[in-house]
Amino acid sequence: MSNVPKVSAYEIASRNFERAADLIDLTPEWRTLVRTPFREMKVEVPLYRDDGSFTTFSGYRIQHNGARGPFKGGIRFSSLVDEQEVKALAETMTYKTALVDIPFGGGKGGVNVNPPDLTDRELEHVTRRYISRIHLILGPNRDVPAPDMGTNAQTMAWIVDQYGRQHGYNPAVVTGKPLELGGSPGREQATGRGVMLITLAAAKDHLGKAPADLRIAVQGFGNVGMNAALLLAERGATVVAISDHTGGYHRAEGIDLEGAVAHVRREGGDRTLRGYDGADAVSADDFMGVDCDVLVPAAIEAAIHSDNVDSVQARLVVEGANLPVTPRADAALNDRGVIVVPDILANAGGVIVSYFEWSQNFQQYRWSEADVNDRLERILLKAYRDVAEKQEALGSTMREAAFALAIGRVVTAEKLRGAL
Known part of the structure; x- marks a missing residue:
């Protein structure tokens, strides 16, 4: 293999944005406004290991854009997590929710920890301590996390409980939960x-x-x-x-x-x-x-x-x-x-069904898995057709068309709110 420098997630996200922004002639002011995160939080997550040793992990929650609704995006536990990666993924979530036209913005979180290295007790402690440090910026109408790399439904269950200890029980604070705690049929797949x-x-x-x-x-x-x-x-x-x-x-x-x-x-x-x-x-x-x-x-x-x-x-x-x-x-x-x-x-199917789960939590009513899958297919294939139409209009690649469409929707929301 040649010694090609590793390309960071943030470099990829930046290039994806700029290619589309050029196509739609986005001004420098709007490029800055759209790309700059609303809020960035870094916390330290302490842990006493089962063997008596002590360590800390860096945790992040980056809220990229909330013009179209509450911030939405997963929490990943991985030794690869750093601020730049989380920022890139948060920005990508902004465009993903806009592209499939669901009422969310984009965010992302993570802890720089390798889950296989931890026992179940240690993993639960890391999850709870991380949430105890960021809970003030979370909430069903503010920021709604979900599972990502290294996290799962059990992680979300711990988050629901930890958040509830400080704000009262509300299953809509996260998605991707177990069915027994308000999760949605069809979310795992x-x-x-x-x-x-x-x-x-x-x-x-x-x-x-x-x-x-x-x-x-x-x-x-x-x-x-x-x-x-x-x-x-x-x-x-x-x-x-x-x-x-x-x-x-x-x-x-x-x-x-x-x-x-x-x-x-x-x-x-x-x-x-x-x-x-x-x-x-x-x-x-x-x-x-x-x-x-x-x-x-x-x-x-x-x-x-x-x-x-x-x-x-x-x-x-x-x-x-x-x-x-x-x-x-x-x-x-x-x-x-x-x-x-x-x-x-x-890969927008996950956030679409997360939207369904969030909606079901507010309604206090569970949809059938067949209904969830049918709604997912309708929304996703409409987005696919929207991208195809945009691609033909721009004479571009599918990626450029998708990002141009998504960025345009974010800009429209910002203008309606009076951002500039």
């Missing part, structure tokens, strides 16, 4: 379901292929990638490759997904694909180059970059993760005629 819906729509329009004719590679076998793979297979597609941070696996005839899921969910072990024997092993360096029609990067930022973009064989890339393609790689794919569906459209 929502992001993966959205990836599936967008993949099939884009494959039909741009590749002229039906689901049964698609060969798909999914990089990242966590919540998003796993559910996207399962749902795509359910619709008739063949998933030929899967991977996680421990390694990749390829089988031209199709991966036994049920077997892969069972392997990941086995008792004991590290709950990864490590040691999976149902397909041929593929190195991380080679995974993006597997033979497929559709590549779904559903893991981390900057997964497709200058070092591996030339190996990509897929004709369609669907961004299941946030910011998974660097600007140079994006340009290279576009030059080769590869269609890239941007993250703010492709």
Whole structure:
């Protein structure tokens, strides 16, 4: 591999914004106003470990823009978390909620901690102490977090309880909760379901292929990638490759997904694909180059970059993760005629169903899973059509059209509020 400098999440977010802002002739004043976060909070999260040692972790909550509604965005626990990453992801959430036209702004939070290194007690303590430091800027009509990398429904349950200790019980303070605490049916699969819906729509329009004719590679076998793979297979597609941070696996005839899921969910072990024997092993360096029609990067930022973009064989890339393609790689794919569906459209299913969960909490009424999935499909496919129309009008890439549309909606909201 060449020694190409790592591209940060913030660099990717900045380039995505500037390309679209240029297309719509956004003035310097509006560029500054839209990109500057409303509020940034950094806190220290102390922890006495079970072995008696003491440590602290840095935590962040960045509220990027609330012109269109309460700040909305996940909380991630990862050793990769830093201020710049959280800022980039918060800004991306602003455009994601605007693109799918739900009444939220954008925010993001995180703690610089590696969850596998902590016991359950330690993880709960970190969660509660983090929330105790940021609770004053949270609230159902102010800022509504959700799960992200390294967090899950149990984490949200701890947040509901900790927030309730200081403000009174209100399930609408977070989304992605367990069903028993006001969660929504369909929320766990929502992001993966959205990836599936967008993949099939884009494959039909741009590749002229039906689901049964698609060969798909999914990089990242966590919540998003796993559910996207399962749902795509359910619709008739063949998933030929899967991977996680421990390694990749390829089988031209199709991966036994049920077997892969069972392997990941086995008792004991590290709950990864490590040691999976149902397909041929593929190195991380080679995974993006597997033979497929559709590549779904559903893991981390900057997964497709200058070092591996030339190996990509897929004709369609669907961004299941946030910011998974660097600007140079994006340009290279576009030059080769590869269609890239941007993250703010492709993985918006999660925030859409988070909106449904938030709405159900206010109504104190639970919708059926079929109703949730039907509403999700309608909203997401409308956004897909909106982007297609904008793309045709601008003569741009799909990413540029999506960001131009989203930024325009944020600017309109700011103007109506009298921001300048």
